[in-house]
């Protein structure tokens with residue numbers, strides 16, 4: 001626990017087409033006992049395990065929030081809450097809405113992928129998949145996304161008296177999957193600054209379909225000053241590092257590829273136009 005580089009990476013990186021380069025450690029302090037952020041955002045602190053009625057007759061509104069604490073895989077929140085089916089969701093950017101993110105590793109996970117209708121987006125296995133299609137290269141990073149306003153300014157958590165509290169910001173653990181052009185700009189930043197993990201980045205999106213984005217350095221990484229966030233982020237990635245590619249591309253065997261029926265497309269990956277038509 002504590003240091004992401006201590007984790008057993010062999011299991012995850014046994015794929016011949018997934019590479020990890022430029023090994024450096026993520027500087028995080030030992031994990032504090034904190035719930036994962038995904039659950040924390042939607043559960044209440046109620047310890048009562050029964051359903052409680054919080055209004056009088058005529059305005060019935062049952063409270064099911066304690067359910068989430070007892071059933072893994074269940075979240076309860078105000079209507080409007082959405083949950084990704086992926087353990088680690090891939091970040092998607094919207095035009096006209098800036099996002100603030102922080103990159104959690106100076107390592108990059110490089111995945112070769114293909115796309116076809118039968119299988120969706122899948123990891124290259126270096127065989128028949130390459131006969132009819134040139135693999136695309138995706139560069140994947142673990143990140144957090146801050147909850148912000150549309151200009152990308154983080155929303156500071158405060159108590160009822162307006163005093164700042166911990167966690168100072170709400171963050172969501174996600175993965176960033178980018179193509180060569182955007183990756184080149186990150187390499188330039190790393191060459192200049194020595195590290196990608198010390199900053200927050202403001203992200204603007206000029207084309208949603210192709211997820212064309214630009215990243216701009218936006219000061220020191222804000223979350224690092226909050227031990228509560230650092231603890232929950234560390235805890236999340238200790239549990240989920242093996243899942244980082246699941247929303248980018250699925251793993252299929254040559255047999256499944258030949259059979260052409262491996263895909264339960266309901267359980268497939270998130271694909272955007274760049275995966276299918278973009279530069280490789």
Ligand SMILES: [Zn+2]
Pocket residue numbers: 114123124125126127128129130131135
């Ligand atoms: Zn291939």
